[in-house]
Amino acid sequence: MITIQNPLTFTSSYPPKRLGAISDLLFFDIETTGFSGDYASVYLIGCVWHDGNTWILTQYFAETRDAEEEVLDAFFALLRTKRILVHFNGDGFDIPFLTKRCVFYKKDWNFEAVESFDIYKKIRPLKKLLGLENLKQKSIERFLGIAREDKYNGGQLIEVYGEYLQTHSELLKHLLILHNEDDLKGMPQILPILAYPDFLTGDFSFKGSESRDIPYADGNSEKHLLLHYESPVSLTSGFQFSIGDLELSAEGNRLTLDLPLYSGELKRFYSDYENYYYMIYEDCAIHKSVGQYVDRSARKKATAKTCYTRAAGLFVPQPLLADGTPMWHECLKADYKSKQLFVPYSEQLFTDPETAVLYLHNYLRELSL
Incomplete structure (x- = not known):
């Protein structure tokens, strides 16, 4: 396993402390070789966290197929020090995927001790309101005017990782790391989108x-x-x-x-229509206490509709x-x-x-x- 760690600087009009204590937050994103943890593997887990002085970007990269278990151990060891897991659609993909990989390796790692904060779920009702074409992270970034360097998506990089395992090309490694890095850098930067549900609720x-x-x-x-x-x-x-x-x-x-x-x-x-007569010519209802004096030919029992x-x-x-x-x-x-x-x-x-x-x-x- 290769561990890549760098300080991270970002500014946001939405203070991360609104999600919880800074020291409790762990932003994360994963890269996988497929869509199901039953048969695919995770080859990269990236995290953003605060060490008390600055934000840190940490990435655990499986440079070989056998390194996946080590990647999982390193991530969950870091997770154990945090209380709030922040992600983009992690409830729908990342967390279930990693849970299945833990089962595969017979690990007792799980997410029970942390609170899950899914940015995607928070903004999902806003799609029409904000005129978003879709709810992908890159679309949110475009809405907020955030630019990123990488041009790939996770699905396209599956083949890139397969080729990397055969060649160990530094260029391919850079592409893999960059995509995950930009996702992680973008995640804190899209926090201002949360101002919209905060505003409306x-x-x-x-x-x-x-x-x-x-x-x-x-x-x-x-x-x-x-x-x-x-x-x-x-x-x-x-x-x-x-x-x-x-x-x-x-x-x-x-x-x-x-x-x-x-x-x-x-x-x-x-609602108590049984107590009313419908006046045929006046097109209205009157109470029976008054309607009883109206000629029978000009009235009839009222219904809910009349x-x-x-x-x-x-x-x-x-x-x-x-x-x-x-x-x-x-x-x-x-x-x-x-x-x-x-x-x-x-x-x-x-x-x-x-x-x-x-x-x-x-x-x-x-x-x-």
Whole structure:
């Protein structure tokens, strides 16, 4: 086994200490000869860790096929000194792969004593929001403006490693080491991407609301309500995203929720429809205590679909709470099967900052962050 160790300097707008104590962190990435630990081997494990003074990049390289076991022993010996394992999709690939290799060598090494922090899992819900083409590490690096030297991917390097085992070419070794090194250097550098889930799931303070008329070419206009929020987390790049008809826009530490107000008529449905009559000519329901005095030819028993009254005006889209109930008791919708709920608009709806923040979080929950 060859051990390569060098000090590492990197700057990041996302402090690694947000993941845990610096001394507890171990970033890692592996290179393998295949996709399953049942029959393929690991030939390189790279790590980034802090020795109390500086960051260190350590790589354990199997220069022969017989060196894999030694690579595993060296990695797990280092892992034993750490508490938080940081990686990119390691839960899906690296950790299961190494676990199988330990079983193959009848080793009792495992990951039970460390907490797993998978950057990939944290950012997976952000793919559409940030307009990412895919969730590969190189794509995240491009989004954040990070350049790397190597031009290969792990699959392409399998043949390179096979050729290296036959020739022990220093050039081939350099290619293998460089790819893993760039993955490791890139991992701390992509930490700023974590500011986005932190931003969207963190504490917001409500900064007020404003109404705005959006004109159309035909002379008509649509009234919008803009809710403004502020986060303790600041983003390096802003974004815009739609949740249904709603628009989210963020820049720096500010977020705005743009709500188109529905203007027109909606229906207020009643669940106890057995207590109502449907008025055939008025197209609405009234309680039986009143409906009993209406001519029988003008009424019939209400059903779940016909038990409603109608209301006209301006309405605000209404989200559901985590338990599936509406945020406000009063809710209306266009038709019985409509999923979008509304509440009558008034300036008093968002005078309470806690209500305004709860409103935002219930819509952000749809991003599954």
